[in-house]
Amino acid sequence: MIIAAVVVRVKGWKLQKKIWQTAVILGAAAVCGLLAGIIGESGQSVPDEGFHRNEWGKGDYHREMEITVDELFYQHPYVVRIPEQKLTGREEKEFLAAAEKEILEEFSGENASVNEIRHRIFIRDSYQDGRVQAEWSFEPYDIVDITGEILTKELPEKGEDMRAFVRLECGESENRMEFGFRVLPPQLNEIESFLILLEKMMESQAERKGEKSFLLPQNVGGYIVSWRKKGEYLPEKIFLLGCIIAVLILYLERSRKQELQKKRAGQLLIEYPEMVSKLTLLLGAGMTVKRAFCRIAFSYREKRKKQQTGLCIVCEEMLITCHEMESGVGEERAYERFGERCGLENYRKLGNILSQNLRKGGTAMTVLLEKEVENAFEERKSAAKRYGEEAGTKLLFPMILMLGMIMAILIVPAVMAFQM
Numbered sequence: 001m002i003i004a005a006v007v008v009r010v011k012g013w014k015l016q017k018k019i020w021q022t023a024v025i026l027g028a029a030a031v032c033g034l035l036a037g038i039i040g041e042s043g044q045s046v047p048d049e050g051f052h053r054n055e056w057g058k059g060d061y062h063r064e065m066e067i068t069v070d071e072l073f074y075q076h077p078y079v080v081r082i083p084e085q086k087l088t089g090r091e092e093k094e095f096l097a098a099a100e101k102e103i104l105e106e107f108s109g110e111n112a113s114v115n116e117i118r119h120r121i122f123i124r125d126s127y128q129d130g131r132v133q134a135e136w137s138f139e140p141y142d143i144v145d146i147t148g149e150i151l152t153k154e155l156p157e158k159g160e161d162m163r164a165f166v167r168l169e170c171g172e173s174e175n176r177m178e179f180g181f182r183v184l185p186p187q188l189n190e191i192e193s194f195l196i197l198l199e200k201m202m203e204s205q206a207e208r209k210g211e212k213s214f215l216l217p218q219n220v221g222g223y224i225v226s227w228r229k230k231g232e233y234l235p236e237k238i239f240l241l242g243c244i245i246a247v248l249i250l251y252l253e254r255s256r257k258q259e260l261q262k263k264r265a266g267q268l269l270i271e272y273p274e275m276v277s278k279l280t281l282l283l284g285a286g287m288t289v290k291r292a293f294c295r296i297a298f299s300y301r302e303k304r305k306k307q308q309t310g311l312c313i314v315c316e317e318m319l320i321t322c323h324e325m326e327s328g329v330g331e332e333r334a335y336e337r338f339g340e341r342c343g344l345e346n347y348r349k350l351g352n353i354l355s356q357n358l359r360k361g362g363t364a365m366t367v368l369l370e371k372e373v374e375n376a377f378e379e380r381k382s383a384a385k386r387y388g389e390e391a392g393t394k395l396l397f398p399m400i401l402m403l404g405m406i407m408a409i410l411i412v413p414a415v416m417a418f419q420m
Contacts, residue, residue, distance in 0.1 A: 054084040087131075092173035099127035099134070099168050100177055107164075107181075109148075114181040116159075121148040121181075127168075135167045143183055150183060159184035197221045264313060265344060271314045272346050273376035280369040289354055289365075290331055294322045317341055332358045346376065 054061065060083045066075040087095070108114050109122035121144065126133050138144045143160060145151055159182045168175045188196065201217045216227050275296065282292035300315035321338040325331055332355040339351025350372065357365040 051080075051082045053082055058084055060084055087171045089173060092170045093175075095128050095131050095170045096168050096173060096175045099132040099170070100175070102127050103134075103166065103177065104179070114179070117150075117181055117183045118186050120150065123148045123166075128170075131170055133169045135169075137165045139163045139165070150186070155183060155185040157185065194221060194223065198225075267313050268342055268344055268347065270380060271312060272344070273373060273380050275314050275318075276350065276369060276376055277373050280366065280373055283366055283369065289357060290325065293318060293354075294325075297322045314342065314347075346372075346379070 051063065060081055063080045063082060065078050065080050067078045068074050068076070103123075106122050108117065110119050111117045111121070123136050123146075124134060136146055138146075139162065140160075143151060143155075143162060161180060161182050163178060163180050166177045168177060198217070198220050201220060205215060205217070216225075218225055278296050279292055282295060283289065287295070297315055297318035300309065300312055301319060303309040304311075317338055320341070321334045324334045324337065329337075335351045335354040335358075337351075339348035342348075353365060353368055353372070
């Protein structure tokens with residue numbers, strides 16, 4: 001007890017020592033941070049050369065300061081606006097001259113020259129990296145807009161002479177620039193020219209008064225024009241819809257068959273243990289294989305006629321096997337065909353056991369069937385468990401929908417009440 005108390009005390013002292021070390025380190029870090037902040041604050045005095053001013057066009061900026069005035073106030077907050085640099089008159093004129101040169105170099109854009117303007121001209125609101133502001137106007141005003149786009153294509157072949165006026169501002173200096181250019185009609189290809197001519201003829205036809213019918217032109221610019229209503233492609237649509245429906249029907253039929261096969265396999269798997277158990281019981285009572293097999297099948301048939309039982313797939317297959325043996329098919333072959341028709345590994349195995357018993361004889365078949373019964377019931381339990389899990393998975397989506405509905409029922413009234 002004494003040793004245990006000493007050990008606990010030593011461990012407690014070590015833990016307490018570690019806590020004190022951590023506290024000392026944190027305290028030292030806090031003191032260092034305080035000292036660094038004080039040094040930094042003391043170093044934020046205004047430099048003797050003042051604040052750097054941005055270049056012209058870069059804009060002003062602000063600095064939050066504290067101002068102290070003897071016997072008036074102490075560390076009063078004050079926001080200082082540092083204005084951008086101002087240009088001298090000479091610098092402003094140099095920028096204006098450079099802007100004029102820049103305008104003349106890029107004004108024509110993709111056009112051949114200012115004397116042959118067929119496409120959009122290139123103009124801007126500012127030049128020289130924003131230092132020079134520009135204000136444009138044109139005369140006549142209805143041919144080119146202030147963005148440089150040509151408003152009309154109906155121009156004479158020789159073109160239209162125009163004047164461009166631009167007012168340039170840089171700081172306190174201003175300059176006005178004026179120059180001429182010629183706007184020519186755009187060079188259209190044959191199709192574009194045809195469509196323009198067709199549009200004019202359609203407009204002319206629409207302007208006629210007193211006519212109850214609208215005639216479509218048959219000759220446009222020397223071209224013979226034939227008109228027809230745009231087809232709705234109804235036969236093609238019906239054909240396409242029929243193909244889609246046919247594919248869907250085939251897909252649905254295939255899915256239906258797969259579902260039926262799956263359901264049949266599941267039913268056969270469930271019915272297998274009971275059938276093998278009955279067969280083993282009858283064989284143990286001294287019946288032959290054929291008699292026991294047919295007795296199960298014929299008993300089912302009688303109950304089926306009296307509507308005392310439902311459809312049993314394995315019993316139906318057993319009836320077919322009995323009829324085959326009655327019609328002359330060998331007993332060995334009939335059992336093998338029974339396993340093949342059922343399609344499951346368990347039934348193929350049972351068919352082989354029955355047929356081998358006929359070939360080899362012996363008393364080991366009852367033992368094999370008893371083991372098969374045990375295995376069949378185990379498989380049936382596994383299948384039932386698997387079907388239960390599948391059913392739970394199928395119920396998951398409806399449960400999620402119900403959860404969403406419940407959440408909506410709870411949340412919507414609360415939100416409406418909050419809004420009111």
